[in-house]
Amino acid sequence: MPDEQLLDCLVIGGGVAGLMSAVYLKRYRRNVLVVDAGKSRLRLIPRTRNVIGFPDGIPGTELWDRIREHAARYGAEVAHGCIDRLERAGDGTFDAWSGEQHWRARYVILATGASDVAPEIGGLDAALQGGQLRYCPVCDGFETQGQRVAVLGRAGHGLRESLFVAGFGNEVTWLAMQTQDEVAPEDLARLRECGVRIAEQYPRHIHCTPGQGVEVELQGGTRLAFDVIYPALGLTHVSELALALGAQAQADGQLKVDAHQQTTVPGLYAAGDVSVDLNQISVAAAHAAIAATAIHNSLL
Numbered sequence: 001m002p003d004e005q006l007l008d009c010l011v012i013g014g015g016v017a018g019l020m021s022a023v024y025l026k027r028y029r030r031n032v033l034v035v036d037a038g039k040s041r042l043r044l045i046p047r048t049r050n051v052i053g054f055p056d057g058i059p060g061t062e063l064w065d066r067i068r069e070h071a072a073r074y075g076a077e078v079a080h081g082c083i084d085r086l087e088r089a090g091d092g093t094f095d096a097w098s099g100e101q102h103w104r105a106r107y108v109i110l111a112t113g114a115s116d117v118a119p120e121i122g123g124l125d126a127a128l129q130g131g132q133l134r135y136c137p138v139c140d141g142f143e144t145q146g147q148r149v150a151v152l153g154r155a156g157h158g159l160r161e162s163l164f165v166a167g168f169g170n171e172v173t174w175l176a177m178q179t180q181d182e183v184a185p186e187d188l189a190r191l192r193e194c195g196v197r198i199a200e201q202y203p204r205h206i207h208c209t210p211g212q213g214v215e216v217e218l219q220g221g222t223r224l225a226f227d228v229i230y231p232a233l234g235l236t237h238v239s240e241l242a243l244a245l246g247a248q249a250q251a252d253g254q255l256k257v258d259a260h261q262q263t264t265v266p267g268l269y270a271a272g273d274v275s276v277d278l279n280q281i282s283v284a285a286a287h288a289a290i291a292a293t294a295i296h297n298s299l300l
């Protein structure tokens with residue numbers, strides 16, 4: 001793409017939100033380019049079962065292929081690269097760089113996603129694919145029915161996640177990492193009422209073995225066995241490019257947006273995990289539809 005071409009919209013990130021934005025904008029016959037670093041969280045999903053239209057589920061990588069194919073069908077171009085600098089010019093347009101490559105655009109949709117804080121667990125990658133380690137009970141708590149489940153998380157966050165996970169007819173233990181004293185006694189009592197056990201000592205060692213489950217050794221030497229572990233150590237929203245432009249965000253980087261997904265920087269929109277705490281494929285797709293349509297309307 002020639003350096004001097006002014007795009008209607010540059011989409012940064014080519015996961016769910018970015019590609020859905022491109023489908024909408026191309027179908028509105030807009031001049032759009034997606035630049036993607038190729039690390040969508042979709043590639044970490046062994047099989048998603050809550051995407052409408054796929055009742056038997058679909059592996060995340062296959063879904064990503066299908067979404068890319070869908071965007072390509074309408075002529076959306078995806079450039080591989082990582083945007084490392086984004087600036088807003090005096091006339092309100094944007095300049096973006098990926099190394100030496102440069103693009104200019106009237107509008108930008110930031111669809112850069114989020115990343116989970118990974119625990120120190122032996123065999124993590126295989127466990128993620130095998131379903132022994134899961135990050136998202138909203139997505140797959142349903143699949144843990146009847147299983148022994150550990151939740152690894154500190155204080156209030158770990159407690160809330162344990163309560164959420166305990167709603168699926170399973171057997172839950174909160175690995176509290178010695179933060180159980182930081183929560184209110186009535187919350188602890190509620191957790192116990194829901195049948196959640198609390199492992200108070202710090203886990204010294206956690207290991208997942210495909211097909212065999214999760215082994216936890218506590219500092220006192222006690223060994224616990226689980227079928228599944230949910231790390232609940234937090235999430236980082238990938239919003240640095242917007243923050244550098246002065247966009248407002250929460251402490252964890254989640255961008256503030258209006259009803260049309262516009263950030264507090266005029267012309268800069270955000271869609272998907274970067275701007276929401278309900279990290280879901282359906283939410284990312286909906287954000288994209290809203291942002292792309294708002295941009296199209298602004299260009300009329």
Ligand SMILES: Cc1cc2nc3c(=O)[nH]c(=O)nc-3n(C[C@H](O)[C@H](O)[C@H](O)COP(=O)(O)OP(=O)(O)OC[C@H]3O[C@@H](n4cnc5c(N)ncnc54)[C@H](O)[C@@H]3O)c2cc1C
Nearest residue numbers: 013015016017037039040041083113139272273279280281
């Ligand atoms: C293990 C796991 C299981 C999950 N299961 C489900 C499920 O069953 N159902 C469900 O609804 N959701 C599930 N999710 C969540 C789902 O994957 C996300 O909500 C969804 O992918 C969000 O889409 P997104 O477009 O916001 O971000 P992503 O799909 O993560 O895409 C972001 C893209 O932006 C790119 N990027 C980042 N920075 C830059 C940059 N500076 N320049 C260029 N590109 C950049 C990244 O490389 C990436 O390709 C799961 C997530 C995980 C981790």
